[in-house]
Amino acid sequence: xxxxxxxxxxxxxxxxxxxxEIVTAGVDVAEVNDLYLQxxxxxxxxxxxxxxxxxxxxxxxxxxxxxxxxxxxxxxRAMREFCAAQGIDKLFDVGRGVCHQVLIEDGLVAPGAIxxxxxxxTTTLGALGVFGTGVGATDMALILLNGSLWFRVPEVMKIVLxxxxxxxxxxxxxxxxxxxxxxxxxxxxxxCVEFTGPAVAAMPVExxxxxxxxxxxxxxKTAYIQxxxxxxxxxxxxxxGKALREVDTDPDYVYAxxxxxxVSAIRPSAATPGSVDNLAEVRSVQGVHVDQIFxxxxxxxxLNDLATAARILKGKKVAKGTRLVVIPASDKVMQDxxxxxxxxxxxxxxxxFSTPGCGPCLGAHEGILAAGEVGLTTSSRNFPGRMGSTxxxxxxxxxxxxxxxxxxxxxxxPAKL
Amino acid sequence: MKTLxxxxxxxxxxxxxxxxxxxxxxxxxxxxxxxxxxMEGVDPDFSRRFERGGVIVAGSNFxxxxxxxxxxITLKNAGVVAVFAKSFARIFYRNCINLGLPLIMVPDLDxxxxxxxxxxxxxxxAGILKTEDRVHKFLPLSEDILALIxxxxxxxxYRK
Ligand code: SF4
Numbered sequence: 001x002x003x004x005x006x007x008x009x010x011x012x013x014x015x016x017x018x019x020x021e022i023v024t025a026g027v028d029v030a031e032v033n034d035l036y037l038q039x040x041x042x043x044x045x046x047x048x049x050x051x052x053x054x055x056x057x058x059x060x061x062x063x064x065x066x067x068x069x070x071x072x073x074x075x076x077r078a079m080r081e082f083c084a085a086q087g088i089d090k091l092f093d094v095g096r097g098v099c100h101q102v103l104i105e106d107g108l109v110a111p112g113a114i115x116x117x118x119x120x121x122t123t124t125l126g127a128l129g130v131f132g133t134g135v136g137a138t139d140m141a142l143i144l145l146n147g148s149l150w151f152r153v154p155e156v157m158k159i160v161l162x163x164x165x166x167x168x169x170x171x172x173x174x175x176x177x178x179x180x181x182x183x184x185x186x187x188x189x190x191x192c193v194e195f196t197g198p199a200v201a202a203m204p205v206e207x208x209x210x211x212x213x214x215x216x217x218x219x220x221k222t223a224y225i226q227x228x229x230x231x232x233x234x235x236x237x238x239x240x241g242k243a244l245r246e247v248d249t250d251p252d253y254v255y256a257x258x259x260x261x262x263v264s265a266i267r268p269s270a271a272t273p274g275s276v277d278n279l280a281e282v283r284s285v286q287g288v289h290v291d292q293i294f295x296x297x298x299x300x301x302x303l304n305d306l307a308t309a310a311r312i313l314k315g316k317k318v319a320k321g322t323r324l325v326v327i328p329a330s331d332k333v334m335q336d337x338x339x340x341x342x343x344x345x346x347x348x349x350x351x352x353f354s355t356p357g358c359g360p361c362l363g364a365h366e367g368i369l370a371a372g373e374v375g376l377t378t379s380s381r382n383f384p385g386r387m388g389s390t391x392x393x394x395x396x397x398x399x400x401x402x403x404x405x406x407x408x409x410x411x412x413x414p415a416k417l
Numbered sequence: 418m419k420t421l422x423x424x425x426x427x428x429x430x431x432x433x434x435x436x437x438x439x440x441x442x443x444x445x446x447x448x449x450x451x452x453x454x455x456m457e458g459v460d461p462d463f464s465r466r467f468e469r470g471g472v473i474v475a476g477s478n479f480x481x482x483x484x485x486x487x488x489x490i491t492l493k494n495a496g497v498v499a500v501f502a503k504s505f506a507r508i509f510y511r512n513c514i515n516l517g518l519p520l521i522m523v524p525d526l527d528x529x530x531x532x533x534x535x536x537x538x539x540x541x542x543a544g545i546l547k548t549e550d551r552v553h554k555f556l557p558l559s560e561d562i563l564a565l566i567x568x569x570x571x572x573x574x575y576r577k
Contacts, residue, residue, distance in 0.1 A: 119484055137512075185431050221507055363439065363440040364443065383458075385440075
């Protein structure tokens, strides 16, 4: 069995499971974000009165926080009332950060756990050897009601990252954009994507999150990286000392497919407007004027991302005619970045900071693009209209490319700095 | 289960949830309001031109992107009765089935020649889709799922 299968099997009280089987598994941590008052509504419509596992249930206000409209404020209030009534203590209110990052920082995510969130990028957590997956409101309401949910045991696709070290200016973001551009948006529908190989082993855990996070842009149900010494070192800083269930893959496990990439051959990359699998090397789209650059989100707003941007922008200025919006993924990231001087460096260069959370990632507030504008983002998606007008043009890039482009006000290759 | 009759509204590959339901409307909670913004990210006129009872036909990976259930709610409340596609994104698939909106995956959908505006008749249980001049077969949904759909989704199981 694969580690993911073992996690599902144990959580379902079974010795073994096989691909395609449907199992009902207990959910160790459930998270509802602030787009999802529907969870509460559905919970009551389903006849719910008492949340089955309030201690394993969390709410995070990140997408619409602080509330940009009266309606969003009403939704927040209704969720606070629900948590109070149900004895849910883990309500991470306005400003704490993006759900995936917050659960990790709070020590709620241990290898072998099943974590379900009302957000597609829950695949992020796979970088810690977790079965993390996203669901919609009705499925989440069923989890609140029953403490469990049915899952189909997924096929596993293995992606081996070899070679390295990566070239100048290349980050995990460039690697995963390259992979998505190669395999395309629907390559992993319903599957688990596992990342392995020497280049993954060499990568800091913060960068591994980026690989797992963006797997959902290929349709993945979940992602996985086998925990190693680096994982445990990272987990220790979050107060996690042991696995919840065994996590290892049997040597005879048969993968649905295996894909190999030499990371030393990958150059700074971009997803050009419209779709995450529109791959281009940054050097081939250089010189395009940029109106707004956004560094932040659950895939591009961690300490490492801010540190990279600060290193590039130190002593420089954001170009006239270009706006740089920076939103740390959590308040902890923001404080760590302040302690290291990155926030100061970026502000001196002309960056605008906003409340930790999703920011403009989903086009709700804090930096929406006007028709005709060009945006660069370190987030994960550039579907038409994702960050504002359907007539805006959005490129997904790494924090290094974002920072390099801020200096010139045009798309620029960080390999040259 | 009765047969569905409706007009086709056709879309391409990789229609994501931002196109089905733009992020700026996510704060809405009333299902009727949500239903007025269906497909607005890809076709701002859709709500005006769509006739209730219509069927969406799309390419691969329909519903990719965010987990927002609004994408399922908007189609259901706009009056879409079924979606045919070459493949669906998984969270969107679960969301729709939970709400009782049938999604039918047909890998060789192109061979059906279902173009915009055509009238079709669908027998979900038998897996038969009829156009004016042709009859096509598809793999029907499982019995459990058909029962769920007939009863209006997962809520019916709990309301008893
Ligand atoms: S930062 Fe963006 S991708 Fe991440 S959870 Fe928030 S809206 Fe989703």
